[in-house]
Amino acid sequence: MKTTSPILRFLVSAALVAAGILVGCSTAETTTAGTVGVDRDQRFALSSEEVNKAADQAYDKTMAQAKKKGALNRNPDQVRLVREVSKRLIPVTSAFRKDAPSWKWESNVISSKEVNAWCMPGGKMAVYSGLIEQLRVTDDELAAVMGHEIAHALREHGRERASQQMAQQTIIGIGAALLGIGDLGAGLANVVADVTVGLPYARNFEREADRIGVELAARAGYDPHAAVSLWKKMLKVSGNGGPTLLSTHPAPEERIKDLEEYSAKVMPLYKQARR
Secondary structure, three states, X not given: OOOOOHHHHHHHHHHHHHHHHHHHOEEEOOOOOOOOOOOOOEEEOOOHHHHHHHHHHHHHHHHHHHHHOOOEOOOHHHHHHHHHHHHHHHHHHHHOOOOHHHOOOEEXXXXXXXXXXXXXXXXXXXXXXXXXXXXXXXXXXXXHHHHHHHHHHHOXXXXXXXXXXXXXXXXXXXXXXXXXXXXXXXXXXXXXXXHHHHOOOOHHHHHHHHHHHHHHHHHOOOOOXXXXXXXXXXXXOOOOOOOHHHHOOOOHHHHHHHHHHHHXXXXXXXXXXXX
């Protein structure tokens, strides 16, 4: 009798698992469309609860590592600035999600030359001092960055990507077992940290975060056009491969054009907030 090769068994099993995961994914509405009109069907294989729990674990670990290195919240002025901006942005998240203002939000500053910022699922944020210092950001520009990162959390982009990553790791794990090369999987906390901090977001995720970000900034009383000046600053410091934030986003020209359009669209919200 003819035997099936390990690789063929892997391909068949992977196809079956992938099909099962796709069937098992649930469609969920994370945010309302807002003035900017972000509206896309999203599918998840993981629940918000389990992803947020894993995100909390990943965030605590990252903050503990930064503290151990003496890099956590070293500059009181920077910490105060970041927390003041977040304090204004958080209430207006209700325009997209009624539950968001009651999340367990947290904002910290990590001393690093890296030009970066991120927001974990569930609202735990970090801004790197390199972003504040190298770009010499205004309050409005910092709000553009933080609004963008908060938008990723509101839309649960991390949960979407974690669902994709866990599906891929399930398939890889089956292949590893069949081929006798051990377990290649990773814990969910590691996956959430990876998709939030380490890996680039897809272009459609970034576009959504840009558009929601300018609306959040405008609703909080920050000039939404600052998003344009911010990304132009990023281009100027991109000689050595570019900031982490810049390297994960759409083409600069396309991005700036989109930001200009949507900043203009939300200007009435900014004017209303400034009254």
